[in-house]
Amino acid sequence: MMRRWIGILLLFSVLLSSCSGGQQTVTPASSGLPADAAALAAERGFTPDDVYAALKTYMPSGELDPYIMFSSGGQSGQVLVIGVPSMRILKVIAVFTPEPWQGFGFGGHGDQVLEDGYVNGYEIKWGDTHHPSLSETNGEYDGQFLFINDKANARLAVIDLRDFETKQIIKNPNAINDHGGAFVTPNTEYVIEGPQYAAPLGWEYASLDDYEEKYRGVITFWAFDRMSGRVIPDKSFQMELPPYWQDLCDAGKKVSDGWVFCNSFNVEMATGGIELGNPPFEAGVSRGDTDYLHIIDWKKAEQVYQAGKVETLNGMALIRLQTAIDEGLLFFTPEPKSPHGADVTPGGEFIVVGGKLDPHVTIYSFEKIQQAIAAGGLETDSYGVPVIPLDKVMEAQVELGLGPLHTVFDDKGYAYTSLFLDSAVARWTLGGPYDSLNPEDGWTLVQKLPVQYNIGHIAAAEGDTASPDGLYVVALNKWSIDRFANVGPLLPQNFQLVDITGSGAQMKLLYDMPIGMAEPHYAQIIKADKLNPFEVYPQVGWDPGTMALHPNAITSEDEARVERNGNVVEIWMTVLRSHFKPERIEIQKGDHVIWHLTSLEQTRDATHGFAISGYNINLSLEPGETQTIEFDAVMSGTFTYYCTEFCSALHLEMLGYLLVKP
Amino acid sequence: MRTSHLRAHTPEESEKKTMKKLFSSSLELVVLLPDGSRRRLIDFLIPSAILMSAALILIISMFLPYWRMTMTAPQYPKGLKVDVYVSRLEGDVREIDQLNHYLGMPPLDEGGKFERSISLTAIVVLGLLLIAGVFIGNQWAGVLALPALLFPFIFLADLYLILYKYGQSVDPTSPLGSAIEPFTPPLFGVGVIGQFGTIAEPRIGLYLAFIACAVILAGLWFHRRAYKPVVEAQQKLADKNQDNTAAS
Structure with a gap:
């Protein structure tokens, strides 16, 4: 030593x-x-x-990473769990997409979770995960839950970090796509799902000629109940917004607790139609010099909702735009130009918006916003929403370079902004109360570190909480070009770990991590010791679907049995190294089979799989877990069921025969 | 009975003063034996206290593990442990049983079921017998203490028997049953079974039981020192009475 x-x-x-x-x-x-x-x-x-x-x-064998990064899995519809600083993938959590290893969507309780996320009964087999959000207490990650959105279908998923499994997928009944989610309020009172591309509420048909009248954005405040670990739609509400393509949101914290900020990028209300000779969207939405930062008083909105000043649309309570204006829930202020991101500083004093097509980040003062709102006398936009002039609320603008997108923070008063076009991470200083934390003057660019290439999001250790840890930044690069061996024309993404321990211009690039399974968006990095998952399920017979004992669990092999009731065959099966009990099951073609499986294991890592050949069934039965599968025996013949997770020296011998008589 | 022969011999003083003295120092109190000789009261209190502590130590040991088997293998970095208490097994019993079923060995719980079921009652009885010895002013106290003296030895002998039976009852129809020769896991020390190394060792409960033994022996020594003169005095008195009767 x-x-x-x-x-x-x-x-x-x-x-x-x-x-x-x-x-x-x-x-x-x-x-x-x-x-x-x-x-x-x-x-x-x-x-x-x-x-x-x-x-x-370098992490020697057996040493554990001090930080865990939860990264969106992009189009894979999953969540990646990555150790920092070793950048080793620890797990890929199945969320919106059926995933066989975890038995998610192949007969077990995950089927219901996926089914709850169908769009009006239409089966959706994937998701475009964008922004993971860890549950928070007092603006700090508490390590209990993780939320993530599906941009493609406007859905939200809840992952319980006791077992890293997806417990709930909820379809937004009034939106067909989302982007400004998931973001939590500082005590996870609500999970915010902001919109993206405007559509008539409930995505009813409406001609694009009626865009201004009929198309809308809608921001959703999903009420979250920690006890049940579920989003409660009956306690949630939405707010109608103008069709400005709201983009990314962040909840205020500390001094700005009670507010939400979202950027937008189509105040131009462009409707595309390049084929008709109109400007294409890319030009149309970028025409104006500014878009609007949305400033929403969610605590007041909650009161308005509780006072019943809402309409119910497709089962959801909706605060109409006019109500939001009348009640003083919604304000705008200009932001340059085709902006991206709205990131609140650790103490909640400032909101940082990246210019994307403008080389600056614009910093808004929450205090000035409050003063401007209190002063009143504001002009309105065409929908009647009050617009605060930029010079009334702007604290600073810092020129960083080309394509500033997202900003995260550290413990030394530095902010880190991804520069997409420059392919760089910009380190710059915050002013105000942060000025004394580092040697440089406030609101100054300190260093630009080239990254490879086309950085999108950026994540820092606890970097969007009320008390960032510093130490590491991860650049989530969209392109890798020459960083890895050629694996054909579809290239991996490149996550780059950056050392931010030194002050001043001392950021250092540490490590490249290829992501060869999707294009992730945002990620959050939590101190590993805040996570306290089960090592094995607390009791034999545990149902991960309900996080409670399964009503059909059995706790000993003596209780294993098969019962027939008419053409319904019900099986109670035990699973234990290295056998199932029973090992022979004989049924008739046409029988309806209800099959309860309980793993009697209590040893860490003693996981079994359970597959039935020919019936598209595969479960993962972790120690103590009980699951139920149901299917109709539509095919007669001789089938095997066997353990699909290597469990023991006699794993291959862990099987049974399912005999289906014609 | 002892109490009939014990009379506190105090000077002619007020009752108040006597009480004060009793509480302030029993060291000065003396006991008048039937033959007229005097002993200090403390001589009788010492063996009582020692035997009672022995009973207490034994009873405390019920709540502590007596013996531990630790099994180590590459895929169990923390090892597997079973702690044997007089009344129960604790630790990785479930997983050890799970592994043992491959060898066709009976569940750990099968061995010593009867002993464990009576153990708590038995130890309380042993303790009560020890305490009973406090009230018996003769050599029978030693006889009453004998079961408690032997207890740790009985425990070990029984454990050995259980381990022996355990290693001899390999089920030949189990997956690996035919590959295992009957064996006796060691009572103490290290061994090897398959990829597992085993370490068997005594635990605090067993140490306490042995400490109780030593305490009992000490108690009995003081007991003998205190009561032998009483017994002899009684004997002398009885002999004298007999002589008198014979003479008349």
């Missing part, structure tokens, strides 16, 4: 001395590394920075 520390100290002294002389390759003589390590570094042509990056990220 001592030797290792001395080695690291030596290494750092070498790094310091060699950094001044530029990035030369490590040589055995100069490095101060142990001879074999120095030889290896020299052989591979490592610079001192490479060695530093390797030592920062």
Whole structure:
């Protein structure tokens, strides 16, 4: 141990001395590394920075990452769980897409979760996951739940972090796509699902000629109940918005608790139609110099909802736009130009909006917003929403470079903004109460670190909470181009880990992580010790669907049995290394089969699978888990069921025969 | 009975003063034996206290593990443990049973079922017998203490028997039953079964039972020292009475 520390100290002294002389390759003589390590570094042509990056990220076997990143899985409809700083994928959580390893959508309780997310009964087999949001208490991640949206179908999913399984998918009855979700309020009172492309409410048909009158945005405040771990639609409400293509939202916190901020990017109300000689959307929505930052008083909106000043549309309580205006729930202020993101600073004082097509980030003061609202006398837009002049509420503008999108924060008063066009991460200083936390002046660009390439979102360790941790930023790059071996014309994305421990212009690139299964969007990074999942389910007979005992659980092999009632065959089966009980099941073609399976295991990692050949059934039965499958025996013949998760030396012997008589 | 022979011998003083003395120092109190000789009261209190503590130690041990088997294998980085209490098994019993079924070994719970079912009552009885010895002013106290003295040895002998039976009852029809020779897991020390290394070791409860033994022996020594003169005095008195009767 001592030797290792001395080695690291030596290494750092070498790094310091060699950094001044530029990035030369490590040589055995100069490095101060142990001879074999120095030889290896020299052989591979490592610079001192490479060695530093390797030592920062290497995780010896059995050592655990101090941070866990939950990343959207993009079009895979899943969520990635990644260890930071090692950047190892720990799990891929099935969310909107059937996933066989977790037995999600192949006969078990996940089927119902997926079915609840169908669009008017139409089966949806995927999701476009964008923004994961960890549940919060007092503006801090509490490690209990994770929410994520499906942009393609305007759906929201709830993942319980006790077992990292998706418990609920809820379809927004009045929207067909969303983008400004999921974002939680500081105590997870509500999960916010903001809209994207406007459509008539309930996505009824309406001609695009009637865009201004009939098309609308709708922001949803899903009430969340921690006890049941479910979104409660009956306690949730929505607010009608003008059809401005609201984009990304963030809830205020601390001083701005009770408010929500969303950027928008089609105040022009362009309706496309390039084929008709109209400007294409890309030009039409970018024509104006400014769009509107939406400022929503959600606590007041909640009172308006509770006072019953709502309409019910498709079963959802809806605050009409006129009510929102009359009650003072909604305000606008200009934001330049085709903006992106609306990120609230840790203390809630400022809202940062990226310019996207403008080289600045614009910083709004919440205090000034309050003063302007209180002063009144505001002009309105064409729908009657009060618009606060930009100069009344702008705190600062910082020129960062081209394509500023998203901003996250650290503990030293720095903000980090992704620059899509520049392919860079910009580190800049916050002013106001953050000014004293670092040596530089407030509202100043400090460093631009090139990343590879086309960065979209950016994540920092607890970087969007009330108290960011600093240490790491991850650049979620859309293109990887030359970073990895060629795997054909569809390339992996590139997650790049950046070291932000040093102050000033000392950000360092540490590690490239290819994501070869989808294009993720946002990610959040939580301190690992805030998560406290089950090692095994708390009791034999646990139903992960309800997080309670399953009514058809059995706790011993003596209770395993088959019962017939007319043409309904009900089976209670135990699962334990390395056998199912019963092992022979004989039924008639046409029987309706209800099959309860209970894993009697209580040992960590002793997971079994359960597949029935020919019937598209596969379950994952984790220790203690009970699941029920139901199917009609439509095919006669001899079928096998077997364990699909290697469980023991006699795993192959873990099977049974399902005999279906013609 | 002892009490009939014990009379506090105090100077002619007011009752108040006597009480004060009783509470302030029993060391000065003396006991008048039937033959007229005097012993200090403390001599009789010491063995009582020691035997009662022995009973207490034994009863405390009921709540603590007596023996532990630890099994280690690559895929169990924390090891598997079973802690044997006089009345129950704790630890990874379920998983050890699960693994043992491959070898066709009976569930751990099968061994010593009867012993465990009576153990709590038995230990309380042993403790009560010890305490009874406090009220018996002769060598029968030693006889009453004997079961408690032997208890840890009986425990170990029984455990050995259980382990022996356990290793001999391999079910030949189990998956690996035919591959295992009958064996006796060690009572103490290390062993190997398949990929598992085993460590068997005594635990705090068993140590306490042995400590109780030592305490009982000490108690009996003091008991003998206190009551032997009483018994002898009684004997002398009886002999004298007999002589008198014979003489008349």
